[in-house]
Amino acid sequence: MMKINGDRLWDRLMEIAQIGGTPNGGVCRLTLSEEDKKGRLLFEDWCKGLGCSIRVDAMGNLFATYPGKDPYLPTLLLGSHLDSQPTGGKYDGVMGVLAGLEVIHTLHDQNYVPDRNIVVASWTNEEGARFTPAMIGSGVFSETFSLDYAYQQKDKEGITLHDALNSIGYKGTDSVKPNEFQYALELHIEQGPILEREEKQIGIVTGVQGIRWYDIHISGKECHAGPTPMDYRIDPMQSVPLLLTELYKISEVFGEDARITIGYIDASPAVKNTVPEKASISLDIRHPNEDQLTKMHEFVLSVIQTIDKESKSSIELEEIWHSESVVFDDNCVHAVQQASETLGYPHRRIISGAGHDSVYTSKVIPTSMIFIPCKDGLSHNELESAKKEDVIAGTNVLLHASLQLQHK
Ligand SMILES: [Zn+2]
Structure with a gap:
């Protein structure tokens, strides 16, 4: 059975981690920075060594194409x-790009020409x-956002994404469309x-949780902590425990796939001896099933309405963001399942709790994902860590799922 070269993949992961490497063993390679540019150039070099052609679109998305037998057939997209x-850390994102590269490098080693081109994207x-x-x-690629909207986004220094692309020479001119x-x-x-x-090595990702974000605004009346008797007060803080108790019931009502997170509570003015004028509570709810997420939304609305009526304060729900849940493509999920079984890796089906580029590609291309474990579940952290054997297992699954999808 064809297997990837695990040492080569691992060495490349460790080599690219030096670019923006931090003293604590993590990585700081912010998008469109000089470090990002160096990382991109290294990746391009590796791809060119395998005979890949490189395209860069107007968003700086990078596409390395490994030629198959028929260049006109629709292509497989990895990355x-x-x-x-x-x-x-050293793994979030970059592992998926280098695993795509390792897949085509393995085919190259074996003189195996795939039926279709394979494209590795960053x-x-x-x-x-x-x-x-x-x-x-990937949002612009899938036409979720317009190019103009993306270009106008600014970083903390006020530099636009457009200028940042130009400054590292990655405002490309190639047209790469989903229909290829x-x-x-x-x-x-x-x-x-x-x-x-x-103790599973492979997660067969069947979809991504839908997410809704809110701010709950509670308005009361600011007054002195001493002279104002308790029953004279309109105190927004008194509604907070009622809201929390009722909102957390979401997890009982909607079961183990439901998530509810209250990240912070604010008050204003935030002073020890003053009843606040306003309080606000952040709210993040998630579910892999969009219908259930809608029902959770209705549950939140009814909690707010009920407590608004019962309390002296007035309570309003502000909707901030809604990202619909994603169900991944059956053929792709099945290919990942088959590859995991063929290779004999312990696996399970899993839902992604985080957003990924695959959320957007799945709007325009049949898509799925493969997960491998990371130590203590940690990510977005310099301590992020994955085992070499798991990185290799995940990449072997990527290889065999890719081979299978070549023939569908
Ligand atoms: Zn990532």
Whole structure:
């Protein structure tokens, strides 16, 4: 059975991790920085060594094409992203790009010419650490965002994404459209604790959670902590425990796939001896099934309405963001399942709790993902770590799923 070269893949991962490497063993390779440029050039060099042609689109998305027998057949798209968080790790994103490269390098070693071209992509600004929103490169590719909208985004220094692309020479002119691709696969670390805890090497990713973000605004009346008797007060803080108790019931009502996170509570003015005028609560709810997520949304609405009526304060729900859940393509999921079984790796089906470029590619290309465990489920952290044997297993699954999808 064909297998990838694990040492070569690992050595490349460690080599590219030197670019933007931090003293604590992490990586800082912010999108469109000088480090990002160096990472891209190294990746391009490796691809060119295998006879790949390189294209760069107007978003700086990078596409390396390994030629197959028939250049006119729709193509397989592999890849992920080379950018990192400011205190990121060695695996998030970059592993998926280098795994794609390792797949074509393995075919090259074997003199195996695939029926179709294979394209390895690296998407610009997946992390959203320098420019928001995250995944903007694949977002423009899938026509979720316009190019103009993307170009206008600014980093903390006020530099636009457009100028940042120009400054590292990656505002490309190649036109790369979704309709040239037949399937897309992305290998990534799980960024959660499930695979490690269950001792599974491979996560067959069947979809991505839908996400809704809110701010809950509670308005009361600012007054002195001493002279104002308790029953004279309109105190927004008194509604907070009621809201939390009722909102957390979402997890009982909607089961183990539901997630609810209250990240912070604010008050204003935030002073010890003053009843605040306003309080606000952040709310993040998630579910892999969009219908269930809609029902969770309705549950939140009814909690807000009920407590608004019962309390003296007035409570309003502001909707901030909605990212619909994604169900990945059956053929792709099946190819990953088959490859895991053929190779004999312990595996399970899993839902992604984080966003990925695959969320956007899946809007325009049949797509799925492969996860491998990461230590303690940690990511977006310099301590992020994955085992060499798991990186190799994931890449072998990517190879065999790719071979299978070649013939579909
Ligand atoms: Zn990532």
